Amino acid sequence: MSVEETIKRIQSQKGVQGIIIVNAEVLICNAGIPIKTTLDNSNTVHYAGLIHQLVMKARSTVREIDPQNDLTFLRVRSKKNEIMIAPDKDYFLIVIQNPSE
Amino acid sequence: MIPLGRGLLLGDGASVYSSEPRRSKRGVKAGMEHVFVYTRKRREFGRPCHFSDRPAELIVDILPDAGLRAEFVERNPLPAQVQCGPEWSEHEVNTERLESEARGMNHVEGGWPKDINPLDMEQTMRYRKKVEKDEHYRSAIVRLGSIMEHYIKQNNAVDIYQEYFTEGQEEDDEEEEQEQPVARTISVFRDPGAVKRWVTALSWSPAGGCKLAAAYSCLDFQRAPPNMSYDSYIWDLENHSRPEMSLKPASPLVCLEYNPKDSHILLGGGYNGQIAYWDTRKGSHPVETSPIEVSHREPVYKVIWLQSKTGTEAFSGSTDGQVLWWDIRKLSEPTEKLVLDLSRKGDLGHALGCLSLEFETTMPTKFMVGTKQGLVVSCNRKAKTPAEKIVCTYSGHNGSIYALQRNPFFPKYFLTVAGWTARIWSEDVKESSIMSTRVHLLDGCWSPVRPSVFFTVKMDGTLDVWDFLFNQKDPTLSLKVCDEALWSLRVQDNGHFLACGSQQGTTTLLEISSGLCTLQRNEKALASEMFERETKGAKILEEQQREIRLKERSRSEQSKEEERKESEKVERAKELLERAERHFFHMKIICKHFMCFFYRSLLTLTN
Numbered sequence: 055m056s057v058e059e060t061i062k063r064i065q066s067q068k069g070v071q072g073i074i075i076v077n078a079e080v081l082i083c084n085a086g087i088p089i090k091t092t093l094d095n096s097n098t099v100h101y102a103g104l105i106h107q108l109v110m111k112a113r114s115t116v117r118e119i120d121p122q123n124d125l126t127f128l129r130v131r132s133k134k135n136e137i138m139i140a141p142d143k144d145y146f147l148i149v150i151q152n153p154s155e
Numbered sequence: 156m157i158p159l160g161r162g163l164l165l166g167d168g169a170s171v172y173s174s175e176p177r178r179s180k181r182g183v184k185a186g187m188e189h190v191f192v193y194t195r196k197r198r199e200f201g202r203p204c205h206f207s208d209r210p211a212e213l214i215v216d217i218l219p220d221a222g223l224r225a226e227f228v229e230r231n232p233l234p235a236q237v238q239c240g241p242e243w244s245e246h247e248v249n250t251e252r253l254e255s256e257a258r259g260m261n262h263v264e265g266g267w268p269k270d271i272n273p274l275d276m277e278q279t280m281r282y283r284k285k286v287e288k289d290e291h292y293r294s295a296i297v298r299l300g301s302i303m304e305h306y307i308k309q310n311n312a313v314d315i316y317q318e319y320f321t322e323g324q325e326e327d328d329e330e331e332e333q334e335q336p337v338a339r340t341i342s343v344f345r346d347p348g349a350v351k352r353w354v355t356a357l358s359w360s361p362a363g364g365c366k367l368a369a370a371y372s373c374l375d376f377q378r379a380p381p382n383m384s385y386d387s388y389i390w391d392l393e394n395h396s397r398p399e400m401s402l403k404p405a406s407p408l409v410c411l412e413y414n415p416k417d418s419h420i421l422l423g424g425g426y427n428g429q430i431a432y433w434d435t436r437k438g439s440h441p442v443e444t445s446p447i448e449v450s451h452r453e454p455v456y457k458v459i460w461l462q463s464k465t466g467t468e469a470f471s472g473s474t475d476g477q478v479l480w481w482d483i484r485k486l487s488e489p490t491e492k493l494v495l496d497l498s499r500k501g502d503l504g505h506a507l508g509c510l511s512l513e514f515e516t517t518m519p520t521k522f523m524v525g526t527k528q529g530l531v532v533s534c535n536r537k538a539k540t541p542a543e544k545i546v547c548t549y550s551g552h553n554g555s556i557y558a559l560q561r562n563p564f565f566p567k568y569f570l571t572v573a574g575w576t577a578r579i580w581s582e583d584v585k586e587s588s589i590m591s592t593r594v595h596l597l598d599g600c601w602s603p604v605r606p607s608v609f610f611t612v613k614m615d616g617t618l619d620v621w622d623f624l625f626n627q628k629d630p631t632l633s634l635k636v637c638d639e640a641l642w643s644l645r646v647q648d649n650g651h652f653l654a655c656g657s658q659q660g661t662t663t664l665l666e667i668s669s670g671l672c673t674l675q676r677n678e679k680a681l682a683s684e685m686f687e688r689e690t691k692g693a694k695i696l697e698e699q700q701r702e703i704r705l706k707e708r709s710r711s712e713q714s715k716e717e718e719r720k721e722s723e724k725v726e727r728a729k730e731l732l733e734r735a736e737r738h739f740f741h742m743k744i745i746c747k748h749f750m751c752f753f754y755r756s757l758l759t760l761t762n
Contacts, residue, residue: 056297057292057296057300060297061300063300067304067307068311069307069311077286087282089283089292090283127306129306136310140302142295142298142299144291145292145296146299147296147299149303151307153311
């Protein structure tokens with residue numbers, strides 16, 4: 055299974071508005087680099103930067119409470135849509151879905 | 156031994172001991188100075204000093220001089236100060252002022268390695284491609300992808316915010332309906348003047364009503380104190396410490412009304428009979444006042460705006476027996492005049508004093524007048540001759556009618572508040588009211604939201620809320636607003652807020668609980684049913700009364716009873732039966748009493 059296939063499958067699900075893959079390297083500044091995206095550039099940059107910080111914070115929170123623990127998934131539900139973030143050691147997969155009512 | 160520091164000791168007897176380096180030449184002893192000279196050859200400068208120990212050598216030995224003792228006086232006791240306290244020191248510390256500023260940040264693409272220029276498309280593309288070829292990347296994304304899919308499907312499967320128990324929510328609403336209706340005071344507006352005047356009229360501003368106009372005057376005949384101010388005020392609901400604007404008429408205002416079409420125009424009727432109108436944009440003085448010769452001769456008790464295309468017409472009523480129509484563009488004389496003379500002769504001497512007026516916008520040609528004598532006169536404005544203007548009268552009140560208002564939902568029925576009762580009348584039944592209550596009231600009005608709720612205020616400062624679908628004899632809610640008499644009462648158009656004005660010049664703003672101001676289901680239907688039922692009952696009673704009066708001359712009391720028994724059999728409505736029965740039993744009891752008394756007196760006479 056390749057990356058392309060995975061992204062296509064996710065995209066074909068109901069309600070999915072966009073997918074972003076972010077590189078989590080925190081070498082220079084606290085923003086992530088979007089590797090692949092299905093949204094437009096400005097939105098992508100916005101999401102990549104902001105969500106990167108959020109995930110770092112969430113991960114450190116979980117780890118501080120229990121060092122053996124680690125963050126596996128993060129969901130941010132808002133009025134208009136839901137942002138789902140699957141973190142990995144180096145990359146994040148961000149999906150924006152509109153849970154259809 | 157007194158230490159002098161640094162290896163020098165001044166012993167008792169003052170011997171100075173010191174240790175000295177090896178190469179010393181001489182030391183000058185005795186006298187004032189102690190000088191130590193250290194010499195060495197030039198080529199030996201800078202060489203380290205080699206110190207060595209050597210035994211102490213007496214240098215100076217100062218023996219005590221007994222003669223010196225004589226120059227000192229012994230002191231006994233010797234004052235010594237001791238303090239047992241902590242040692243303090245004072246410091247001042249101040250941090251440096253840090254200026255902070257809140258700023259938004261525009262996220263610019265970042266995180267790129269140093270060598271890649273983020274603005275250069277080619278470089279970024281190359282970097283991205285490189286990352287994508289990374290094996291680690293592939294496996295990570297595939298793994299994350301499957302996790303993500305799971306959650307996406309989960310989202311699509313179940314809506315976690317779905318309301319499962321909407322029925323339960325409705326039930327909650329129903330329970331709320333059962334709760335006790337309450338009204339609570341929100342704010343109190345006090346008359347800023349020193350002399351307290353009565354709040355004789357209140358008017359909410361139209362279309363939303365966030366302003367309240369209150370007319371202040373003293374209605375006690377000639378008992379107004381000389382330095383009473385003539386002002387009336389407009390209050391803003393938000394600010395209850397100071398009125399938003401004051402209106403300065405030539406004489407104190409007895410009534411005040413906002414123009415329902417234009418929230419800047421107010422019309423007021425004064426104590427001296429004049430009518431004046433204000434434009435709040437133009438200031439506190441009236442824009443125009445009617446001249447005294449053509450105005451009323453007694454205080455104008457009520458002013459109402461009329462429904463007209465121009466929105467400038469109004470009419471006023473006063474206890475001098477006249478009802479005058481005005482156009483505010485030309486207040487120099489009234490456009491029309493009506494004298495409330497029942498004999499229809501236009502005789503002012505016989506006219507009835509008007510205390511309240513009623514005008515319903517859905518029936519623009521008819522209006523009603525509540526008089527001081529306790530009659531309600533219904534009039535038609537468009538009648539051809541002045542004599543025909545007075546259509547009919549409703550009697551039954553024994554006191555002057557303070558308030559008169561049609562039910563906003565069923566205009567055929569109207570509420571009057573007079574003397575000791577509040578009554579609800581139907582237009583068709585002219586001689587008695589269809590419902591009545593027993594309390595000393597001063598003002599009343601219907602709720603604009605619920606057809607079966609009306610409010611009254613009493614002489615002792617109590618506000619009563621009546622819901623006659625619920626209980627006809629007693630108020631549903633009785634609330635003591637203040638200690639003095641409440642003279643005026645107005646409900647705001649949305650039915651939530653209520654303002655009442657007292658004799659001491661305080662206007663209280665109350666909020667009514669939602670149960671009393673939301674229309675219940677079927678309420679309109681129930682209310683109309685009830686009204687019709689009562690009307691029927693009243694009509695029947697009226698007929699009965701008429702019959703009785705006819706037969707009164709020819710028959711005696713006993714036959715009256717028989718008639719009543721007969722009329723009992725005529726069943727038209729259940730309530731009628733009950734009512735008649737009530738009357739009958741009442742009479743019966745009285746007769747019984749009579750009979751008992753009669754028998755007893757007979758017995759005493761015979762014994």
